[in-house]
Amino acid sequence: MTAALLQRYPVDVLHRPERQVPPPGALEMPWHRIRAVCRLPGGWQRWRLRRALPAIHRLGERLSALGDVALDAYIESLRDRLLAEGLSPRLSREAFATVREVAWRELGMAHHDVQLMGGLALLEGKVAEMPTGEGKTLTATLPAATAALAGVPVHVVTVNDYLAGRDAQAMTPIYARLGLTVGVVTHERSPRQRRAAYAADITYCTNKELVFDYLRDGRELGSECTPLQAHAASLRGALDQHRLLLRGLHFAIVDEADSVMLDEARTPLILSGPDEGEPLDIALIDEVLTLSERYREGEDFVRESGRLHLTEAGKVRLVEQAERRLAAQGERSGWLGKARREWLLQQALVARHQFQRDRHYLVRDGQVQIIDEHTGRVLADRRWERGLQQMVERLEGCRPSEPNRTLARLTYQRFFRRYQHLSGMTGTACEVRGELWWTYRLRVVSIPPHRPSRRRHLGVHAFDDDDGRWQWVAERAAQLAARRRPVLIATASLADSEVLSRRLEARGLEHAVLNARQDAEEAATVARAGCAGAITVATSMAGRGTDIALDEEAREAGGLHVIIAGRHDASRIDRQIAGRCARQGDPGSVEYALSDTDPLLDELAGWQRHIGPLPVRLSRAQRQRERRHARERARLLDADWRENELLGFSGKTE
Ligand SMILES: Nc1ncnc2c1ncn2[C@@H]1O[C@H](COP(=O)(O)OP(=O)(O)OP(=O)(O)O)[C@@H](O)[C@H]1O
Structure with a gap:
């Protein structure tokens, strides 16, 4: 796969290479669901990976006998051969033995057999499921360095800035000895620093920064969106390639793959900019918030599957209030239009009853900052859309921020499938292996622990x-x-x-x-x-x-x-x-x-909430929430394909 990648996409010739993923045919999704069930037994997969180990160890013994100067010369020759021949199985094994030897000399850690197996699975474009604490950071150096030595730009994607910085720093001695450069993209980096980091052989970055940078490049490219169009535009001087951040989507290793590709994939990533259109109507926001105060849960609105909905009684009450407001303020009051006022009130109810301070957001320096529900971290510069942010700010007594407008949006599902070579690693993939296959075409291989837990x-x-x-x-x-x-x-x-x-x-x-x-x-x-x-x-x-x-x-x-x-x-x-x-x-x-x-129990309705011991009820609630989130992801994927098809005629969302 990777060798083919090198032949098809000489890295310095085409701009921004990426895989063109056609929408699935009518029977494709059901077929892939069946294939996800009929997978090869894990034992066979592990046996296949294990078969490569003796050759790596034999090479390793030869390398350990070399002095430092001889090892450096060997690395040079290996790099030349990889650049000339691409990633053949023989050269990959050689590269693995070399990375292992270098890791031992530079960090005092030699990859264990299970890490070599995990590295081979990643190089084959699979998800390596390795128990927590087994050393995935070190495992990733094997395929990352091997691909980078072959001239393929590598992205090691992780969930937060702390891990991206920590892993890059910890593994740099290995890459430096192999003659490879390492870049890090974190939130505070400027466009110039990001460009330099993506130009490195191996880039450590977070999923969010990566997708936002890709969207920014998309805006820079405008209508020249496919790799060939961008290449043609560059040749005729219509595209300044130095303004782009990324070098395309070649080879990705996604750490904590289930978190990045599934947990965070329930909502699209939205690149927004200041809204220069309609100014924010603060008086209307205040009015809606005051009205929403009188709406009672159970009577005027209900919670269903984690969302708030107006009941019929709530809608009737809103019509009466809107009529009174229209009579007093006239048609320019913002209360005209049934859908708009219901939506406004729903936003106010979410701000009042669903979002909780210090759970969903925190207030710092007079600003409302969103907390990422999966990582527990502040999402700097991210804001809720379409008035919701301003409603929460008003409720918290903060100065309302300026409204934003959506510039571009993209789902993780669509983004990651564009990589020429995609792989992932995590400690927890077994229960979502089906979804990883039918969404990303990624197989999961379970790697045993180095020592019993x-x-x-x-x-x-x-x-x-x-x-x-x-x-x-x-x-x-x-x-x-x-x-x-x-x-x-x-x-x-x-x-x-x-x-x-x-x-x-x-x-x-x-x-x-x-x-x-x-x-x-x-x-x-x-x-x-x-x-x-x-x-x-x-x-x-x-x-x-x-x-x-x-x-x-x-x-x-x-x-x-x-x-x-x-x-x-x-x-x-x-x-x-x-x-x-x-x-x-x-x-x-x-x-x-x-x-x-526990708020998780809200997931359960009726008898389910009260019958049975607490751990059983909480497990039930957790399973229910997992299923709801999986359904939301499936809906998003479906809507994404359909929107893509429709916009194929009229324009693009990214
Ligand atoms: N081959 C090795 N020899 C010695 N120590 C190792 C080796 N591989 C990893 N370690 C050590 O094991 C510890 C755990 O590594 P790491 O944090 O990469 O695990 P992980 O699998 O990514 O964990 P998590 O699933 O929590 O993300 C680290 O302290 C690391 O230095």
């Missing part, structure tokens, strides 16, 4: 209310810390993390907090979290990718203990949090502290 599951503790839960959690943390074990307490929201922090403070327990409000010291907080007796309270910010290294005393005391205080949107997220302990053969334990007031 020593993680102990200490069960679930259920409480009637938050008060009881926080009291127990604080007591438990105090006991464990006294035994010199480090404790990580994961809360479901920023508000919960602050409530717990106050409880710990009241007991005089020293602790660190990692949440969207206290994110400046992230690296230092994570570095201290593995010290003997340390207590750390964190939201899902510490859920994925965070590597908590233990000190010797902590390891001897029993390793990290994780308390998951509240179930998350998907069981995969809980498993990722549990995966912060017992990594790389270390000891560790995990337990749950659940409360009957």
Whole structure:
């Protein structure tokens, strides 16, 4: 696949190469769903990958006998051969042995067999499912360096700026010794720095920055949107290639693939700019907010599948109010038009009843900032659309921001399938393997752990209310810390993390907090979290990718203990949090502290909400939410294809 890529797309000739993905035919989706079920057994896949290992080790033995100068000369010759011949299986094995030897010399870490297998799966364009803490960061260096040595620009995509910066910095010694350049794209980088980072052999970036940069390039390209059109425009001097950020979509390794490609793929990414059209009608926003105050849940509006809907009684009430307003203010009042006023009121109800401060957003420096529900991080510069942002700002007493207009939008589903070579890695893919196949044509290969896990599951503790839960959690943390074990307490929201922090403070327990409000010291907080007796309270910010290294005393005391205080949107997220302990053969334990007031229970209606033990009800609610989110993604994908077909005649959305 990759060799073909090199033949078809000489990198420096075509601008912005990417795969043209045709919309699926009528029977294609059902057919791929059947194929997702009829996959090859995992054992056979692993056996196939394992077969390549003896050859890599034989080469590795030869390389380890070389001195530093001889190794550098060997790397030079390997690069020349890869550039000339492309990525043949033989040269790929040679490259893997070389990267492994270099990793050993530069970082003191040689890839384990399971990491070599994971690397081979990535090079084949698959999702490598490797248990948490097995060293995916190091695994990615194998296919990334191999492809980069063959001249293919590589994007290593991850979920947040902290991980992109950390992984790039940690792995740079390997790439530098191989003569490869590394770039990092994070939120604060300027366009010039981004261009330079994408020009590097290997670019570490976050999914959001990558898609936004792609959309910005799309606007720069205008109508010259396909690679061939862009190339032709460049030849006739109509396109200044130096203004583009990316060099095309060649080879991507997506870390935390289930989070990036599924959890975050429920809403399209929207590039917005200042709206120079209609000015914001603050008086109307205030009026709607005042009206919405009188609407009662259950009578005037209901929650269904996580959304708010006006009931018939609510609609009748709105008609009466609108008529009164129209009579008083005339037709220019903004109340004309049934659809518009219902929509306005619905937005006001969402601002009032659905979005909660310190759960969905926080207020900082007089501004409302959105918290990413999956990563627990602030989404800098992102705002809700069409008046919703301003409504929340008014409710919080902040100055309303200027309205934005959509410039371009794109779904992750469409974006990632445009890569010439797409692969991913994660610790949690087994339950979504079908969706990864029919959405992205990605197969999942489960890679076994290097050593058997020593993680102990200490069960679930259920409480009637938050008060009881926080009291127990604080007591438990105090006991464990006294035994010199480090404790990580994961809360479901920023508000919960602050409530717990106050409880710990009241007991005089020293602790660190990692949440969207206290994110400046992230690296230092994570570095201290593995010290003997340390207590750390964190939201899902510490859920994925965070590597908590233990000190010797902590390891001897029993390793990290994780308390998951509240179930998350998907069981995969809980498993990722549990995966912060017992990594790389270390000891560790995990337990749950659940409360009957968990907002996840809102997912259940009627008897389901009240019948059965709390852990069973929460698991039911979690499964229901996972299914709802999967349905939303399927709907979005479907709408995306249909819109694409329609706009094929009239224009493009990106
Ligand atoms: N071959 C190796 N030899 C020694 N240590 C290793 C090796 N591979 C990885 N490690 C160490 O294992 C730890 C975990 O690595 P890493 O954070 O990359 O795991 P991960 O699989 O990405 O975890 P997560 O699933 O949480 O993202 C790191 O401290 C890393 O240095």
